[in-house]
Amino acid sequence: MHDFPPSAARRATEHRKMMQEGTILSFTVVHHPPEGFPTEPRTIALLELSDGTRVTGLLVTNGITPVIGQHVQPRMRLSRITSEKLRIYEPAYEITEQKPVEQKVFPGYILALTGPSGVGKSTVTARLTRSVGRFAAPVPIVTTRKAKDTDEKGEYIHVSAEEFMDLKKSGALVAATDIPSKTEQRWYGYRASDIAAIWAKGKIPVVITEMGLLQELSRHYGRRSILSCGLLPPGRSKRTMLSALLHRLRSRGRDTEESIEDRMKNAERDLAFFRDQKELFDHLLVNEDLDTVVNSLKGHVMELVKA
């Protein structure tokens, strides 16, 4: 390995993201480590971290035999000292528990659509689940926000804030988030029972998410279960994307000017999320033409059905 200061410094910026707990996906003992590393055999694992990203890292076994599915904790460790006396630190992962952890069973696939308010998530979901209704079904959103005439039938389950909190405490919700708003207290969530019911019918649940919900779903079911699609407004720059959203929010006439202002603020945050958390998305789709987006998603659904 060539460890020159610029590449080492660049590498160090990755370390923050790697300092998460994780699960062992696979491991090996390298009996002849590369030049520059300590010469004793190294146990190296492929790990899935809690945000769903995967890394390879040194396992600190503490004399425990590694097992696939075991839980590990990150520890920053001195990895090697270069010939120029540069001290290179790397995250390593420590096995803390003796007993093998039960394997998380793969529950099934979920199709998640993420995008800023006004990009057309509901329309796309409705069109998609109508055209491939035999294979996919929308998951109702549990929410505290007030019902509107424009809501699709069965799109929302309206509850009071107290009821929502009770559901959250009882563990019935697999994901919950509150979206900042000046006009009302808005909580959104998904119930495990709704998702399980769709799987039981042999269909793929389709969920509409934003960053909080997507992260919680991916933590609960495992990143592998989620086919995550980001839906972007058309436009080459952030400014044109935001103006496309503003235009759509105004023309659909569902929101007051005040709530549009809220939504635009959140949209800016959501667009940044696409950039900063790329690893949470399998596909990014630009909603320039509704038919194209729905057809592309249909293709993804059929791939999952085959899988």
Added chain:
Amino acid sequence: MNADIFLIGAGQTRFGEWWDKSLRTLMDEAISAAITDAGVTALDIDFVVVANMLGEATCDQAHLGSMAASLLPHRPPALRTEAACASGAVALHAATALLESGRAETVLVVGVEKMTDVPNDLVAAALMGAADAERDAPSGLTFPGVFGLVATRYMHEYGLTREKLNIVSSRHHVNAVSNPNAQFRMAISPEAVGASPLVADPLRLLDCSPVSDGAAALILSTKKESDTRLAASAISTDAVSLTERQTITSFAASRTAAMQAFAEASIGPRDLSHVELHDCFSIAALVSVEDLGLADPGMGIHLYESEDHLTVNASGGLKACGHPVAATGVKQLIDIRKQLRQSKKQWGLAHNFGGAAATAGIHILENLHA
């Protein structure tokens, strides 16, 4: 295919430890043999494609396109391809494109590698260039380590035992006994594979293909016809790092390239009589027979346990023939042609990949005298 392309000539050096031969002499030997075999003159060659991965790291030599062309009297145009161990398949694919476009009518493809001159540490570090330097290497992973991860996971998912895995390398060694160009022409028992030293758990020394020197050359033409037609050429790619894959027990690039190649040749896996596949490590052979559609997921070992109408790595594969990385993809086609001529069967396939199949290439040959 947008043109009828024929494999008109082929030649190779024996793979092995060639301390008395340089990159240049290895290429010269293979090229001369290919030209003689083709029955054309050197002047008929109007483009040269050189496959090489490690020239800079092991021989301080880049610029291999011109070096190969300078071995011909008329110095034709030349280029070099690099896609780790799939460099050979990518060179063939580039040659196919040149022929299809009409830019060239006869193309010489030569794969060459020199790995045994330098210490092991250096060649291991250079090979690790096939993985992701930012995502895989900092943990201290080596290339056998990458496939150790694949093997551990495969055994976990499909319950493959160490005893069964021993069969793979043993079978390749038995096949190589009759191949005069193989580096290791000796039979090895499954027990000996299981007793060899550990390299990257659960992989042992005899699960790993060796480091080798060697060159292989072939001549493809749209002008001159022969008994062997190139029926398909497909390349597919995937994330370089294992950390960016959904699964590590199957390689998406191999699956995609296979699908495209079968479609191009208008045949299916059942039509094949001979397959040469990329067994850089024993576990890679099992993953590959599954990715090519020759076995169901997790069932690849059945193909090695039973004799079948289909031959897999009848040459001895990478394990026993040796694996001068960029020469391998070219050499596989030479073996397929030889096998088709011997058996008088119609279809044969070569599967070559680089890294952990971040590049996969598939070529299908048709024997027109079947």
